[in-house]
Amino acid sequence: xxxxxxxxxxxxxxxxxxxxxxxxxxxxxxxxxxxxxxxxxxxxxxxxxxxxxxxxxxxxxxxxxxxxxxxxxxxxxxxxxxxxxxxxxxxxxxxxxxxxxxxxxxxxxxxxxxxxxxxxxxxxxxxxxxxxxxxxxxxxxxxxxxxxxxxxxxxxxxxxxxxxxxxxxxxxxxxxxxxxxxxxxxxxxxxxxxxxxxxxxxxxx
Amino acid sequence: xxxxxxxxxxxxxxxxxxxxxxxxxxxxxxxxxxxxxxxxxxxxxxxxxxxxxxxxxxxxxxxxxxxxxxxxxxxxxxxxxxxxxxxxxxxxxxxxxxxxxxxxxxxxxxxxxxxxxxxxxxxxxxxxxxxxxxxxxxxxxxxxxxxxxxxxxxxxxxxxxxxxxxxxxxxxxxxxxxxxxxxxxxxxxxxxxxxxxxxxxxxx
Amino acid sequence: xxxxxxxxxxxxxxxxxxxxxxxxxxxxxxxxxxxxxxxxxxxxxxxxxxxxxxxxxxxxxxxxxxxxxxxxxxxxxxxxxxxxxxxxxxxxxxxxxxxxxxxxxxxxxxxxxxxxxxxxxxxxxxxxxxxxxxxxxxxxxxxxxxxxxxxxxxxxxxxxxxxxxxxxxxxxxxxxxxxxxxxxxxxxxxxxxxxxxxxxxxxxxxxxxxxxxxxxxxxxxxxxxxxxxxxxxxxxxxxxxxxxxxxxxxxxxxxxxxxxxxxxxxxx
Numbered sequence: 001x002x003x004x005x006x007x008x009x010x011x012x013x014x015x016x017x018x019x020x021x022x023x024x025x026x027x028x029x030x031x032x033x034x035x036x037x038x039x040x041x042x043x044x045x046x047x048x049x050x051x052x053x054x055x056x057x058x059x060x061x062x063x064x065x066x067x068x069x070x071x072x073x074x075x076x077x078x079x080x081x082x083x084x085x086x087x088x089x090x091x092x093x094x095x096x097x098x099x100x101x102x103x104x105x106x107x108x109x110x111x112x113x114x115x116x117x118x119x120x121x122x123x124x125x126x127x128x129x130x131x132x133x134x135x136x137x138x139x140x141x142x143x144x145x146x147x148x149x150x151x152x153x154x155x156x157x158x159x160x161x162x163x164x165x166x167x168x169x170x171x172x173x174x175x176x177x178x179x180x181x182x183x184x185x186x187x188x189x190x191x192x193x194x195x196x197x198x199x200x201x202x203x204x205x
Numbered sequence: 206x207x208x209x210x211x212x213x214x215x216x217x218x219x220x221x222x223x224x225x226x227x228x229x230x231x232x233x234x235x236x237x238x239x240x241x242x243x244x245x246x247x248x249x250x251x252x253x254x255x256x257x258x259x260x261x262x263x264x265x266x267x268x269x270x271x272x273x274x275x276x277x278x279x280x281x282x283x284x285x286x287x288x289x290x291x292x293x294x295x296x297x298x299x300x301x302x303x304x305x306x307x308x309x310x311x312x313x314x315x316x317x318x319x320x321x322x323x324x325x326x327x328x329x330x331x332x333x334x335x336x337x338x339x340x341x342x343x344x345x346x347x348x349x350x351x352x353x354x355x356x357x358x359x360x361x362x363x364x365x366x367x368x369x370x371x372x373x374x375x376x377x378x379x380x381x382x383x384x385x386x387x388x389x390x391x392x393x394x395x396x397x398x399x400x401x402x403x404x405x406x407x408x409x
Numbered sequence: 410x411x412x413x414x415x416x417x418x419x420x421x422x423x424x425x426x427x428x429x430x431x432x433x434x435x436x437x438x439x440x441x442x443x444x445x446x447x448x449x450x451x452x453x454x455x456x457x458x459x460x461x462x463x464x465x466x467x468x469x470x471x472x473x474x475x476x477x478x479x480x481x482x483x484x485x486x487x488x489x490x491x492x493x494x495x496x497x498x499x500x501x502x503x504x505x506x507x508x509x510x511x512x513x514x515x516x517x518x519x520x521x522x523x524x525x526x527x528x529x530x531x532x533x534x535x536x537x538x539x540x541x542x543x544x545x546x547x548x549x550x551x552x553x554x555x556x557x558x559x560x561x562x563x564x565x566x567x568x569x570x571x572x573x574x575x576x577x578x579x580x581x582x583x584x585x586x587x588x589x590x591x592x593x594x595x596x597x598x599x600x601x602x603x604x605x606x607x608x609x610x611x612x613x614x615x616x617x618x619x620x621x622x623x624x625x626x627x628x629x630x631x632x633x634x635x636x637x638x639x640x641x642x643x644x645x646x647x648x649x650x651x652x653x654x655x656x657x658x659x660x661x662x663x664x665x666x667x668x669x670x671x672x673x674x675x676x677x
Contacts, residue, residue: 002291009295010302017306020539021595033547036540037258038274039303042296043533044254045278051247052282070236077240078247085248090504091554092511096248100504102209103216104245105469107238108501109396110220112470116393116654117224117420119386124419124661125412128669133375138666140379141386142659148387148606148629149655150439150648164442167380169338172613173345174377176320177370179614180346181353183316190305190312201301202294224420249500253530257551300533307535311590315620319593323618381610384627388474388607390427390654391628394647395473397424397431408432 007196013039014194051078140166207403214404217396345373423657430653437648438636444616445633447623448601449485451575457490459574460567465497465506466534466584471605472505477631477644478603479509479579485638487517487524492563494573495527496549498534498584507553523562529553534584538591542570575599575622583611589620603630 013035020032055078058071081099088095129135146152147163192198219234259275262268277296284293324346326339351363352370359367401408441449455461463483467475486493495510497503507527514525528549531537540548545567546558558564566572576598578585585602592598599622602612606627615621625634628651631644 002294006294006298010298010305013299013302014306017303017539018309019306021310029543033540033543034270035299035303036536036543037271037547038277039300039536040531040533040540041254041259041271041274042278042281042300043536044250045281045296046300047246047250047532048278049281049284051243052285054243056285070232073233073236074240074243077237078244079240081241081244082248082251085252090248090252092508097504097508098209099241100245100469100501101508102213104238104241105472105501105505106213106396106399107216107220107234108242108469109392109472110217111235111238113389113393113396113473114220114223116389117423119389120423120658120661121416121419123386123658124415124665127662127665129666133371136372136375137379137382138662140376141383142662144380144383145386145655145659148383149652150437150629150632151652153440160440165338166376167610167613168617169341170345170373171377171380171610172617173324173342174349174370174373175610176324176342176614176617177346177349177353177373178377180317180320181350183312183320187309187312187317190308193305194302194309201297225417245504246500249503249530250532253503254532257549258531262550304535307539307591315590315593319618319620320614323614377610381607384609385607386658387627387629387651387655388471388605390651390658391474391606391647392471393423393427393654394431394628394650395476395643397427397650398473398643398646401428401431 003199003202006202007199011194011196014190018194054078140171210399210403214400217400217404344369349373419661423654426653426657427650430650431647433649434646435649436641437632437645439629439633439648441633441637442630444623445625445630445637448482448625449634449637451599451601451623452482452485452489452491455489455491455574458492460492460494460563460572461486461574462494462496462576463506463510464576464578464584464588465495465502465509466499466578467505467581467605468499468501469505471581474605474628475579475581475603476505476509477628477642477647478625478634479506480513480642481631481634481638481640481644482577482579482603482625483510483513484517484640485634487513487519488638490524491574493525494545494563494567495525497530498537498587500530500532502579503530503553522556526561526563527553528558534587535591538587542592542596544569570596570598573598575601577601577603579603580608581605582608585612585621586615589615593620601625606630 016031016035020028055075058075061071062068081096084094084096084099090096127138129138143159143163143166147159152159189198193201216234216237219230222228223231259271263271263275277299280292280296282293283289324342326336326342328336328339328343330336348366348370350370352367352374354363357363463479463486465479483493493510495506497506507529510525510527511521514521519525529552531548537548546564549558551557552561570592576588576592578588578600580602581604585600585604588600592600600620601622602624604612604624604626606629609626612621612624616624625631628644628647631642632648635642635644
């Protein structure tokens with residue numbers, strides 16, 4: 001029973017969502033809209049479960065005395081945002097949006113920008129033309145880097161044209177093949193999931 | 206004085222301190238970021254999914270059928286109990302089944318058939334010009350697909366074609382790397398713009 | 410030079426180079442690439458008061474790159490008196506989209522509810538995209554400010570994708586792919602993309618097949634669009650630093666490889 005009920009639910013939901021492509025009947029549309037709404041609502045609860053797990057783990061770490069300060073800071077941030085939203089709302093000029101604009105967004109963008117430095121370091125230390133494949137990779141990267149520089153367009157049309165050609169033909173062909181492979185794999189996996197042949201998600205506890 | 210910009214600037218520098226080495230200032234900023242991100246997501250999900258789509262229609266508009274997703278959503282919390290954790294499989298199964306069902310036609314048509322059909326272009330045009338680029342696309346597509354065919358060992362003809370596929374993939378990875386560098390540098394430029402204009406007021 | 414010091418030297422050089430190049434102001438006029446031109450012509454060709462969905466499908470981490478794109482596209486749409494339905498398929502895109510849309514709408518004297526609306530965010534993006542094909546008001550019963558969608562003037566007569574001229578998805582990941590895959594065949598929706606440079610090669614197959622109508626990629630794409638409209642902004646400002654960064658990376662790759670081959674020859 002612990003597996004059978006979920007498998008039946010999976011089959012039912014899968015069939016409703018699959019068949020909605022093929023039927024405009026009001027009953028079919030109605031069922032599709034219900035499953036769609038339920039899907040979104042349940043998805044939100046998965047976030048809440050994650051938050052509960054995070055709070056649980058952080059509190060355990062604080063009680064154990066492990067990284068007490070940093071875990072406390074995280075928890076204060078987590079509690080702070082809902083507190084600001086409840087007390088000040090979420091419209092323009094609210095403390096909630098102030099916290100997003102001046103605390104969260106700048107830090108997030110800065111963390112991402114750290115990658116620029118690591119990419120530069122990796123370019124010097126790791127990017128080697130060791131064999132033919134690495135050389136091709138390097139050549140393609142250099143063509144794109146040089147061809148997409150704004151200044152190149154003032155010097156010559158040839159390099160930007162070459163960049164667009166590399167991007168639109170050989171690179172695109174490989175990406176397309178990967179996409180098709182993923183598409184075929186996703187389809188077969190989806191079918192296996194709906195039919196209950198693929199049950200790895202049931203082992204999640 | 207724009208205190209928001211001051212705080213944002215100090216936190217930016219705290220994150221950049223990681224470039225020297227991992228340190229408590231960076232860890233503090235990172236911990237704060239994690240907490241704020243989760244708190245923000247909590248507010249947004251609560252407002253947009255639970256209030257808008259569940260509680261308001263259920264209690265103010267009488268849509269009683271919404272009790273079902275409410276119960277299913279609450280069942281997700283059963284994973285914290287060893288004895289009852291199997292109940293959380295039910296809402297999970299609904300989500301995964303729905304996703305799988307919606308994905309099949311999308312993957313079949315948009316990701317597979319449309320892409321294959323667009324790759325089949327005439328190699329000789331109506332005015333007898335040889336379409337070299339079309340040949341490159343076809344060769345790249347077939348050879349890369351051959352690389353991902355693992356049901357046979359990559360030896361002989363198949364091995365040769367698969368090797369050509371790796372070269373096309375290297376072109377793709379190289380182009381992607383080039384664009385990724387471009388993207389990361391743009392993000393860094395954005396932060397430098399903030400530091401020089403809003404934080405230090407050095408530029409207008 | 411030990412490897413730690415080499416790293417620090419590279420970091421410091423990159424930072425100094427970017428700061429110095431950013432302080433130099435240059436007015437660039439760069440040629441327009443074909444997809445930027447196509448995006449511009451498409452928005453120009455829309456009849457006035459067409460309804461366009463602008464979806465802020467990105468996170469705050471890519472804000473420096475996506476914001477110039479979103480701002481120039483919104484400026485173009487507002488200057489052509491198009492009506493905009495803003496939304497987001499990423500939680501963080503909600504705050505970003507709401508504020509960006511409001512700021513630019515105020516610049517053009519647009520009225521909330523009549524000329525534009527921000528519907529907000531809905532979780533599980535595939536369900537949201539599919540649901541909007543049936544009824545946008547069902548997916549978004551209220552807007553971000555809590556107004557009922559049925560009572561918002563701009564939403565009168567807008568039921569689903571049939572009344573939408575185009576969707577412009579501003580993404581730093583593969584959300585635009587989901588717009589393409591879950592609306593394309595079924596609804597025949599025109600989809601334009603605005604995304605980070607890192608995603609350009611991801612979207613090439615869709616551009617080539619026409620599933621993605623056109624795209625603006627990266628800060629250079631934003632600069633090109635600013636050039637067409639004659640509204641230089643952050644995109645244009647970043648070009649010199651971008652050029653300097655690219656040259657620096659190319660130099661590092663070349664120097665690194667020269668050092669590698671010399672070492673290999675020495676070992677032989």
